[in-house]
Amino acid sequence: MVTIPFNALSADALRGVIESFVLREGTDYGPGEFSLDDKCAAVLGQLRAGTAEIWFDAATGSVDIRVV
Numbered sequence: 001m002v003t004i005p006f007n008a009l010s011a012d013a014l015r016g017v018i019e020s021f022v023l024r025e026g027t028d029y030g031p032g033e034f035s036l037d038d039k040c041a042a043v044l045g046q047l048r049a050g051t052a053e054i055w056f057d058a059a060t061g062s063v064d065i066r067v068v
Contacts, residue, residue, distance in 0.1 A: 004054040006047040018043045021065045
C-alpha cells in the first residue's frame with residue numbers, strides 16, 4: 001500500500017476518489033442528512049487537514065481513504 005498525496009491528483013481524479021469513498025455502502029455520517037457535495041467537502045477538509053490520507057493498493061488496483 002502506498003500513500004498518495006491528495007494534491008498530486010488532478011481535481012477530477014480527486015473528486016472521483018472522494019465520491020467513490022462517500023458513496024460506499026455503510027459509510028456513516030451520523031443522524032443528519034448530507035448532500036453528496038457536503039460529504040465530499042467534509043472528506044476534502046480531512047485530507048487537507050492531514051487527518052485522512054489516500055491509499056493505493058497496487059496488488060488490487062484499489063484506492064481507499066483512511067483516517068490517520
